[in-house]
Each structure stands twice: as C-alpha cells, then as structure tokens.
Amino acid sequence: MAATTTTGLEHVLPLGSRLNERGALEVGGCDVTELAREYGTPAYVYAEDDIRARARSYREAFAARTDRFEIVYASKAAPVTAIYALLAEEGLSCDVASGGELHLALAGGFAPERLYMHGNNKTEAELAYAVECGVGTIVVDSFDEVERLRRLAPGQQVMLRVTPGIKPETHEKIATGQEDSKFGFGLDDVPRAVEACESAGLELRGLHAHIGSQIYELSVLERLAEVLGGMGDYPLLNLGGGLGIAYTAEDRPPSVDAYAEALLSRVPDGVTVLCEPGRSLVGNAGITLYTVGTVKRIPRVRTYVAVDGGMSDNLRPMLYAARYEAQIADRFGGSDLCTVAGMHCESGDILIRDAVLDDPRPGDVLMIGATGAYGHAMANNYNAIPRPPVILCRDGHARVAVRRETYDDLTLRDR
Numbered sequence: 001m002a003a004t005t006t007t008g009l010e011h012v013l014p015l016g017s018r019l020n021e022r023g024a025l026e027v028g029g030c031d032v033t034e035l036a037r038e039y040g041t042p043a044y045v046y047a048e049d050d051i052r053a054r055a056r057s058y059r060e061a062f063a064a065r066t067d068r069f070e071i072v073y074a075s076k077a078a079p080v081t082a083i084y085a086l087l088a089e090e091g092l093s094c095d096v097a098s099g100g101e102l103h104l105a106l107a108g109g110f111a112p113e114r115l116y117m118h119g120n121n122k123t124e125a126e127l128a129y130a131v132e133c134g135v136g137t138i139v140v141d142s143f144d145e146v147e148r149l150r151r152l153a154p155g156q157q158v159m160l161r162v163t164p165g166i167k168p169e170t171h172e173k174i175a176t177g178q179e180d181s182k183f184g185f186g187l188d189d190v191p192r193a194v195e196a197c198e199s200a201g202l203e204l205r206g207l208h209a210h211i212g213s214q215i216y217e218l219s220v221l222e223r224l225a226e227v228l229g230g231m232g233d234y235p236l237l238n239l240g241g242g243l244g245i246a247y248t249a250e251d252r253p254p255s256v257d258a259y260a261e262a263l264l265s266r267v268p269d270g271v272t273v274l275c276e277p278g279r280s281l282v283g284n285a286g287i288t289l290y291t292v293g294t295v296k297r298i299p300r301v302r303t304y305v306a307v308d309g310g311m312s313d314n315l316r317p318m319l320y321a322a323r324y325e326a327q328i329a330d331r332f333g334g335s336d337l338c339t340v341a342g343m344h345c346e347s348g349d350i351l352i353r354d355a356v357l358d359d360p361r362p363g364d365v366l367m368i369g370a371t372g373a374y375g376h377a378m379a380n381n382y383n384a385i386p387r388p389p390v391i392l393c394r395d396g397h398a399r400v401a402v403r404r405e406t407y408d409d410l411t412l413r414d415r
C-alpha cells in the first residue's frame with residue numbers, strides 16, 4: 001500500500017512538501033505528477049519558498065550573533081537567473097566563478113558591488129568584464145593574477161584566497177583546503193601576496209578560504225576560522241561555503257545555526273565574517289522528475305528501472321558516488337529493491353544503486369530528491385540529450401525559469 005506521508009524524507013525534500021489526497025507529492029503546492037504532464041520529464045522542480053527560507057535562516061543565524069556579516073550565495077550550485085533574482089531579493093551577496101556566472105548574476109539583478117569574483121584561472125577577458133561591470137571584490141588566486149589586475153584594474157578591491165592546509169572529510173574531488181591544491185595561496189606565501197597586492201595598487205579587504213564541500217564536521221570549520229583569524233588584522237574574513245545537506249533518509253547534517261556558531265565563536269571581535277553557501281541554500285529545494293520507461297527484472301541479479309534522464313542531468317552519482325533517494329511520485333513507500341538507471345550509453349550511468357520503490361511500472365513519474373544543487377549546474381548534452389527545464393513552484397503556481405532545450409538548440413551553434 002502506498003504511504004500517506006513523506007515519512008523519513010522530510011529533511012531531504014523541499015520544505016512544505018507533502019503527499020496530497022491522491023498520494024502524489026506536492027512541491028511548492030504543485031502536484032508533481034501534474035507538472036510532469038504539463039512540462040514533460042525530466043524536469044528540475046524547485047520550491048521557491050524553500051530557497052527563501054534557507055536564505056533567511058542563514059541571515060537570522062548570523063544576525064543573532066553579530067552585526068558584522070555577509071551571506072554570499074555561491075551561485076555555481078544553481079546558476080539560474082530566477083534563483084539569482086530571488087536571492088538578491090533576500091538580501092544576499094553573490095559569488096560568481098566565471099564570466100558566465102557574472103552575466104547571469106547581473107541578469108538576475110544583483111548589484112555589481114555585491115559580487116565576489118572567484119576562479120583559480122580567471123582569463124583576461126573575464127577580469128576585464130568584471131572590471132567593466134564594476135564587480136565589488138575580486139578574490140585573487142595567484143601571483144599571475146595580481147600582475148593582470150595591476151594592468152587591468154588599478155584600485156580594485158580584492159581579497160586573497162588562502163589554502164589553509166585543512167582537509168575536511170568529504171569526497172576528495174571536492175576537498176580544496178589541503179596544501180596540495182590548485183586554489184589560492186599557501187600559508188607561507190600570504191605575506192608575499194599581500195605585498196604584491198599593495199605594490200600593484202589593489203585595495204586588499206581581507207582573506208578568503210573555502211576548504212571543501214558537503215562537510216558535516218563543524219570542527220574543521222572552527223579550525224579554519226581560527227587559522228584565518230590568527231593571520232593578521234584583516235577587517236574581512238570569508239570562510240567559504242561547504243555546509244553539507246541531507247541526500248538520504250539517514251543523513252543528518254548540522255544546522256545552519258550550529259554552523260554559524262562554529263564560525264563566529266572562533267573569529268576575533270570586530271571582524272566581518274562572510275560565508276559562501278551554495279549547496280545548503282538550494283540543494284534540498286529541488287527535486288528531479290523522470291518518467292519510468294522500462295523495468296527489466298533480471299532473475300537472481302537485479303531489477304533495472306530505467307528513466308528518461310541520467311548522467312546528463314545528474315553527474316553526481318558518477319563523479320562522486322553520490323547517493324540519493326527515489327520514490328514513485330504518487331506511490332511513496334513500497335518494498336521492491338531496484339536500481340534506477342539512466343538512458344545513456346554507459347553502464348556507469350546509474351542514478352541510484354539501491355532504491356526501494358512501490359512496484360515501478362512504465363509511465364510512472366519517479367522523483368529523486370535533493371538535486372537542487374549541482375544538478376542543473378553540471379547538466380550536459382551527452383548523447384545529444386536536450387537539457388531539462390527548471391521549474392519554480394510557489395503557492396500552487398509553477399513557472400518555467402529555464403525552458404527545456406530542444407533538438408533545434410542542439411544545432412543552433414552549427415556553422
């Protein structure tokens with residue numbers, strides 16, 4: 001029998017999600033099976049209020065402890081113009097990691113002075129674009145970049161990206177704080193980098209570090225705050241992003257409040273603390289809808305439930321062995337152990353190795369939770385599959401923020 005609540009997945013699914021009278025999942029007040037019918041699948045569906053609520057909980061957690069703080073949206077997690085717009089409205093600043101993200105942030109309405117430009121190898125063209133747009137702060141990553149900025153942006157406000165030699169417990173591909181990293185200046189190089197900025201006529205505002213992503217261990221972030229706080233008299237310290245989220249029922253990440261406490265209790269008084277959440281602002285706000293196409297029961301081996309997407313709309317299982325939860329969107333529960341496979345021409349295109357579903361059948365809408373961060377962001381066109389739309393839901397109304405790609409889009413750049 002189908003379940004009547006999302007029991008066990010409340011902390012994975014968007015805030016306010018519920019099963020309606022028909023047993024179908026509602027996100028932002030919209031029945032997701034109706035969304036699938038109207039907009040097709042695969043589709044990324046977000047609850048707008050979830051994103052707003054998380055932005056507010058960051059602001060409130062910091063405001064309860066200090067007046068000197070700034071919450072910066074790490075927009076690589078979900079570079080969608082409409083999401084930039086709503087986070088600008090919520091009073092956040094924004095981290096852009098490329099000229100493209102800068103373009104989207106401006107299109108979303110972020111004031112240029114609220115932007116922080118990142119990148120370990122920003123091109124001349126990107127730096128020139130940033131300067132032309134009036135980007136508030138450039139986070140300098142190398143001595144070569146200091147030289148570029150001397151030419152391109154005298155007087156520019158900058159921060160220095162530091163690699164503090166702290167390795168969090170997370171997937172090695174998303175750990176960035178260890179000494180052996182392509183990012184930033186090692187601790188020993190910081191004094192020389194400060195001098196270089198000064199002699200290049202740049203206005204140094206403070207230090208920045210981001211030690212990694214999908215972190216549950218607050219002790220490493222406390223250590224980071226202590227290390228940066230002990231490096232000198234800087235008015236601004238940006239401690240990066242990285243707070244982990246729940247992908248599966250068992251996952252119990254720390255709260256935003258505990259995270260704020262960890263950072264703020266360790267920095268010296270009078271310092272303005274910045275943090276740069278990406279995943280924890282948008283990750284749980286989004287789900288992906290698919291349609292089941294084939295169900296292959298291989299006796300004594302496994303049951304493959306194949307859906308109409310896969311590694312082109314969610315690379316994370318393949319890149320980081322990331323785990324997710326799936327449910328049939330209008331029949332939560334069940335007891336059939338299945339493997340949810342994508343439709344791409346690779347055996348590794350498996351979205352979930354062990355999903356427990358309720359008698360999956362062709363035509364069912366299958367939802368995977370917690371895809372709001374780095375799903376759309378890392379979508380690609382492998383096998384020339386058009387990328388899914390991004391749909392934002394609020395109070396029972398859905399709007400298409402990014403339309404589905406078409407076959408014509410695939411030939412648009414041909415010459």
Ligand code: LLP
Binds near residue numbers: 174213277280316373
């Ligand atoms: N600040 C900087 C400088 C960053 O490089 C990142 C993420 C963040 C903030 C935000 O981190 P978050 O709060 O989202 O953990 N594609 C990978 C994640 C790569 C993160 C890269 N940098 C994934 O899907 O897990």
